[in-house]
Amino acid sequence: MEFLLSGVTAITWQQLVMYGIGGLLIYLAISKGFEPSLLLPMGFGAILVNLPLSGVLNQTIEGVGNVNGIIQWLFETTIESSEALPILLFIGIGAMIDFGPLLSNPKMFLFGGAAQFGIFFTILLAVLFNFDLNDAAAIGIIGAADGPTSILVSQIMHSNYMGAIAVAAYSYMALVPIVQPFAIRLVTTKKERMIRMEYNPSSVTKLTRILFPIIVTIVAGLIAPQSVALVGFLMFGNLIRECGCLGSLSDTAQTTLANLITLLLGITISFSMQAEAFVNAKTLLIMLLGLVAFVFDSIGGVLFAKFLNLFLKNKINPMVGAAGISAFPMSARVIQKMGLKEDPTNHLLMHAISANVAGQIGSVVAGGVVINLVSQILKNMG
């Protein structure tokens, strides 16, 4: 009967740590409501893949031979070989986004670019901490504040830290209401946070809404070809939403499709949370660098707004710049809440939402740009 105890005796302390991390993720998902659709499957998956001789991973059984495990198979087919899950999720995300507020106020596009600064600052910082360039790029992309983009870039860059990167990306997205106010207060005065902005949106034609996703795909594809998988699927989802003749498909993409893929993505990504690769000092460092990325995204957006204010007659509330990250709609809500806290009659929500949806585009373009630049450098080095 010794075989009944073989699992118990094979547990390592690193695996025990992973049970704790899995439990923590499940707790944060259920009790705190932090990105539950992702953190709960990831947390449960972290326990599953760290059970000794776990049947969800490929194993060699004496006398039987090789036996395939479902999570390893899912990872190898839907992430490692095709990046299918993160890319397909963008169809659902695209279908969820209403670009109307941005199209009626196009200058807000600029914040979708400025608030990607944290990505590049963190790549530099990661290199200073001796990470290889490909790993540094993957870590920096945590600052895209976009889980699927982080997973995709870390996979394409063949990063060894995909598990930690995914956990950091989704954890900090959930923590935007805590991280962003801290970062914004660091670089703004009360007077700046009280700046009022008039909201006079111009009308947006249906034709503009339909042409927009097609044009974005072509422009981004021509300038940053590596971003076309991300941008293209995001914009495909948006076209389904805006075309007006695929209401049922749009609803399915926004709900059922997005939910199913999110569920599978969460449990599949747990493959990269196996104890031997996850429990080390570098994971902690990556979590710290991820926090830096989010902070400097926000600071980049705020400082850019302050820079624009040097030239503008109608000033922009600098807090709106921080909403140029991809965490939608949490970031816009944070800005609205902060604005109301300073002045209960100052409503910044629509401006912040415009910047926030611009951040969706900015983050996927940033992902493509980073892949492009880093792969070119690695090619020249090789």
Added chain:
Amino acid sequence: MNTQNVIYALEIMGKGMASIFIVIGILTAIVVLLSKITGSSDLKQDNSEKD
């Protein structure tokens, strides 16, 4: 610390932010242009109707 990688990271920062702003700038210009071109279209509808 690999000094060459630091130089590469700075290069990625400069070129990366420039590339993003070029893409964003082109998109902004196209959206402004689109709004003007399609502004008189029959398909015009109010933002609030859509939302």
